[in-house]
Amino acid sequence: MTIVVSSSDTRSLAKGTASGLRPPAPRRSARMRALAPILSRIGWAMASIGLFAGLWELLWLVGLADPKLLPPPHVFLGNFADQAKFFNTATRWQIGVAANAGPSPFQAVMITVGATGGRVIAGLIIASVLAITLGVLVRYFALVEKLVLPTVTLLSPVSPIAWLPVAIFVFGIGNAPAIFMVVVALFFHMVLSTITQIDGVNRNLINVARTMGATKWQIYKRVIVPAILPGLLMVLRLNMFGAWMVVLIAESTGVGFGLGQVITMARNTFNPSLVFFTIALIGLLGFLSDWLLRLVQKRLLYWVPQATGGLRGL
Amino acid sequence: MVSDIKPHSSADFHSSNHAVACRGVSKVWNEDTPRAHEALRDIDLDIRPGEFVAFLGPSGCGKSTLLYLIAGLEDTTGGEIRSFDERVSTPSPDRSLIFQETSLFPWLTVWQNVSFGLSIRGMGADERKDIARKALQRVGLAEAMDKRPDELSGGMRQRVAVARALTMRPKVLLMDEPFAALDVQTRQKMQDFLLDVWQDSGASVLFVTHHIDEAVALADRVVVFTARPGRIKTIVQNDLPRPRDLFSREAEGLRRQLTELLRDEVDRAFAEQEALRETA
Ligand SMILES: Nc1ncnc2c1ncn2[C@@H]1O[C@H](COP(=O)(O)OP(=O)(O)O)[C@@H](O)[C@H]1O
Ligand SMILES: [Mg+2]
Numbered sequence: 340m341t342i343v344v345s346s347s348d349t350r351s352l353a354k355g356t357a358s359g360l361r362p363p364a365p366r367r368s369a370r371m372r373a374l375a376p377i378l379s380r381i382g383w384a385m386a387s388i389g390l391f392a393g394l395w396e397l398l399w400l401v402g403l404a405d406p407k408l409l410p411p412p413h414v415f416l417g418n419f420a421d422q423a424k425f426f427n428t429a430t431r432w433q434i435g436v437a438a439n440a441g442p443s444p445f446q447a448v449m450i451t452v453g454a455t456g457g458r459v460i461a462g463l464i465i466a467s468v469l470a471i472t473l474g475v476l477v478r479y480f481a482l483v484e485k486l487v488l489p490t491v492t493l494l495s496p497v498s499p500i501a502w503l504p505v506a507i508f509v510f511g512i513g514n515a516p517a518i519f520m521v522v523v524a525l526f527f528h529m530v531l532s533t534i535t536q537i538d539g540v541n542r543n544l545i546n547v548a549r550t551m552g553a554t555k556w557q558i559y560k561r562v563i564v565p566a567i568l569p570g571l572l573m574v575l576r577l578n579m580f581g582a583w584m585v586v587l588i589a590e591s592t593g594v595g596f597g598l599g600q601v602i603t604m605a606r607n608t609f610n611p612s613l614v615f616f617t618i619a620l621i622g623l624l625g626f627l628s629d630w631l632l633r634l635v636q637k638r639l640l641y642w643v644p645q646a647t648g649g650l651r652g653l
Numbered sequence: 654m655v656s657d658i659k660p661h662s663s664a665d666f667h668s669s670n671h672a673v674a675c676r677g678v679s680k681v682w683n684e685d686t687p688r689a690h691e692a693l694r695d696i697d698l699d700i701r702p703g704e705f706v707a708f709l710g711p712s713g714c715g716k717s718t719l720l721y722l723i724a725g726l727e728d729t730t731g732g733e734i735r736s737f738d739e740r741v742s743t744p745s746p747d748r749s750l751i752f753q754e755t756s757l758f759p760w761l762t763v764w765q766n767v768s769f770g771l772s773i774r775g776m777g778a779d780e781r782k783d784i785a786r787k788a789l790q791r792v793g794l795a796e797a798m799d800k801r802p803d804e805l806s807g808g809m810r811q812r813v814a815v816a817r818a819l820t821m822r823p824k825v826l827l828m829d830e831p832f833a834a835l836d837v838q839t840r841q842k843m844q845d846f847l848l849d850v851w852q853d854s855g856a857s858v859l860f861v862t863h864h865i866d867e868a869v870a871l872a873d874r875v876v877v878f879t880a881r882p883g884r885i886k887t888i889v890q891n892d893l894p895r896p897r898d899l900f901s902r903e904a905e906g907l908r909r910q911l912t913e914l915l916r917d918e919v920d921r922a923f924a925e926q927e928a929l930r931e932t933a
Contacts, residue, residue, distance in 0.1 A: 543756035546726050550744040551770035551821060561773075565760045642760045642801055 408611055415612040415619070420444040422616040425601055426451045452624060455590065455598045458514060459582045459628070462521025467575060470526050474533025475559060488534075495527035499585045507592060517589035517597070524585040525578045532574045536567035569643045572636045579632060583625050670738060672825050672857035673700040673723055677732030679882075680718050684730050691882040692718040696732070698876065698885065700857050702824070707868035708861045709915065710878030710886075711922035716861040719883070720827045723859065724750045736825060746770060749818035753830040755810040757802040757817075764789065764798045767817045788816040792846070808839040815850060826851070826858045832867070844870055848895070865911045869904055870897060877914045880922035887914060 392412045398404040399411040406414060415422065423444030442450060473491075477484045502523045506516035540563055548558045590599025598617055605613035678696040683689050692715040700706055708716045721727045723734055725744040734741040736748060757766045765772075767788050768781035776784075789795045792812040802810055811831055818826060828847075832840040848871065851858050862868055868875045868891070875889040889911065893903055 541756070543752045543754065544758060546724075546744075546750065547752075547756050547817075548769070548773070549726060550724055550746065550748065550750050551773050552744070552746050553773045557773055561769075562758070565758070640760075642803070644803065 410612045410615060412615075412619075415615040422613055423448050425604060425610075425613055426596070448620070451596050451598060451601060452620065454596055455586055456624065456628070458517045458586050458590075458597070459521060459579070461514075462518045462582055462586070463525065463575065463579065465518065466522045466525035466529055467571070469522070470529030471533050471564075471571065474530050474537065475563065477530070477534055478537045479555065479559075491527055491530050495531060497527075499524035499581075500588060503588065503592065506589060512592070516592075517586055517599075520585045520589035521582045524581050528578060529571075529574060533567065533571065536570040537563060539570070540566045569636075569640050572632070572640065576629060576632050576636070579628055580625060583621065583628075587621070670702070671699045672702045672704065672736060673698070673859070674735045675699075675719075675723070675732065676734075678719070678722060678729050678734055679731035680715065680722060680727070681730045682718075693722075694882040694884050696883070696885060698888075700825070700859065702857055703855050705851060705858045705860065705871055705873045707872035707875045708859065708878065709863065709865065709868050709875050709911065710883060711880050711915070711919040712863060713922060713926070714878045714881050714918070715883030716878060717829050720750065720829050720859060720861055723825070724748050724827050726750070746821040747823055748825045748827060749821050749823035750827045751811070751814050751818055751829065751831045753833050755802065755807070755814065757810055757813055759802055761801075762798070763794065763800050763802065763805070763813055766802065766813060767820055769817065770821045784820055785816075788820050789813070791819065791850070792816045806839075807835050808843055811835070811843060812846065815847070819850065819854060822854075823856055826854070826856045828858065828860045830861050830863070833862070833864075840867075847871070865908055865915065866899070868911060869893070869907050870899055875911060877911065878918070880918045880925060886918065889914070 395404065395409075396411045396413065399406060399409075404411060424447070426444075426447040473483075473487065477488055499520055502520060506519045506523075510516040510519055544562050544566060545558060548562050553561070586597070587599035587602060590597035591603040598621055602614060602617050605611075605617065675696045675698040678693060678698075679691075680693040681689050681691045696719060708719065710716050718727070722729050723736070723741065725741045725748065728742075736745075741748075757763075758769065761769065764782055764785040767785040768776075771781045771784060772778075786795060786798060789798060792815055794809060794812055794816070797805060797809065797813075802813070805813065814831070831847075832843045835843060844867065847858075858871075860867075860871060872891050875891055877886045877889060878884065879886045889907070891907060893901070893907070898904065
């Protein structure tokens with residue numbers, strides 16, 4: 340009782356089109372068609388940013404925005420080298436190092452960005468691994484749940500800012516306190532959402548694995564983790580912006596070089612151009628990292644149907 | 654056609670070679686808590702090897718619960734279940750369960766789904782793929798090997814689930830309203846298909862349904878349950894010769910008999926639900 344789906348219908352249809360009807364208008368190449376939506380997205384992004392920047396420039400032009408306080412984009416983005424000289428200044432404070440020694444302006448910016456980005460990524464990875472592990476342990480062992488869950492729930496609404504002194508007491512200065520801040524900002528929420536995700540796993544999938552003789556560990560690895568991955572990546576994406584915010588606060592307390600340190604220096608030296616330059620840089624980085632994570636999401640979660648945009652025009 | 658349940662001696666129980674034997678089985682969900690909820694009471698039932706038995710009863714009477722108990726996925730709160738002389742206490746590949754909604758792993762391809770149980774046992778990919786291909790040929794889905802579950806129709810997905818269950822070579826196939834979500838034509842096809850599979854697998858099939866037609870078409874015996882707490886109201890022998898003519902006078906008579914048996918219980922179940930709604 341095989342059900343054979345015959346394709347002869349569609350084939351004859353196609354033949355009819357080819358022989359009998361006029362061929363359709365010349366198609367754009369496949370590559371163009373694939374590129375079109377991306378180009379259009381980029382176009383709209385430019386338009387959106389352009390509108391914002393344009394308004395700002397306009398306010399400056401008519402004299403409403405004081406260039407000393409709110410320098411418009413062409414001012415703070417205009418002279419890259421001028422801004423970049425404030426980045427990665429760490430080595431220049433050392434005795435015997437010439438004031439203009441050290442990396443080129445572009446390199447200096449990249450080193451700073453790399454340092455901050457590295458802390459964000461390290462924090463994300465550490466927080467994810469710890470949170471998923473703890474979340475699973477809570478669901479697997481009643482004792483862990485009873486011992487751990489109340490504390491986690493109690494601590495999760497605490498603002499990461501409150502942890503800043505702890506970070507400094509415990510880790511001093513350097514990379515560790517900044518990474519710790521990122522971890523603290525993500526960890527508690529991620530534990531709770533891991534538990535929620537696990538509770539949402541279709542019981543049937545677990546039961547199928549059980550009837551086939553899967554051990555607890557196999558069920559964890561082969562059923563629970565893949566089943567909760569989509570939700571967790573979503574949580575990760577939402578929390579990544581939080582991670583970028585927190586890392587700046589940690590860096591502003593002196594961890595060597597980093598974007599947060601640049602912002603603090605800009606504030607202390609009253610340099611609005613540098614503030615806006617750094618803000619633009621952070622915005623770009625946040626956007627890029629979100630895009631990267633979305634890419635990972637698409638790759639890793641090939642089985643999850645892509646979102647179709649939701650409600651429009653309401 | 655109605656045969657009353659005969660009481661069995663316990664000696665018979667322990668030495669018998671029934672595919673499934675239930676003795677005084679009961680289940681109270683959340684026992685010893687304020688939310689305690691009696692689902693099954695005092696079930697005595699023997700299933701012979703190779704027998705096709707349908708469970709018929711109003712919804713909420715505990716049919717799925719009994720299937721879960723037999724599968725070993727839940728513990729009884731009273732009585733004992735044995736399968737081929739072994740006490741059921743945990744799930745076993747000997748007893749495969751097929752669910753109403755699709756239970757395929759969405760992140761695996763069709764063949765990986767089918768061979769999931771084999772990979773649990775540590776079998777290599779090549780060998781697994783071979784076995785999966787054969788199993789899929791058996792259910793007429795060899796071309797769908799590399800598809801993902803969400804690319805299949807509901808009927809195809811259930812056939813994949815059947816193929817997956819068969820690769821474990823189960824002695825008992827437990828099916829919980831497996832075709833309830835399918836349209837009438839597909840369900841018809843799936844019933845024919847299931848009879849084929851059943852006949853050459855030699856497994857016993859326990860098939861939960863609330864469709865009288867399905868019970869008439871498929872089962873050797875139909876176990877009719879009372880409203881919750883589920884007890885066995887009666888067991889109806891279905892001796893219609895196979896392949897079955899479902900429009901024969903005998904089939905019609907059986908349908909009427911089952912309808913009448915079920916009607917009171919459905920009314921009772923309905924009344925209970927109404928009462929629950931009022932108190933809530
Ligand atoms: N996991 C569970 N926890 C608590 N109560 C349950 C659970 N599963 C089922 N029940 C209850 O047990 C009764 C029987 O359910 P079920 O076996 O699913 O009925 P059926 O399959 O016959 O429709 C119902 O009242 C249901 O609410
Ligand atoms: Mg049910």
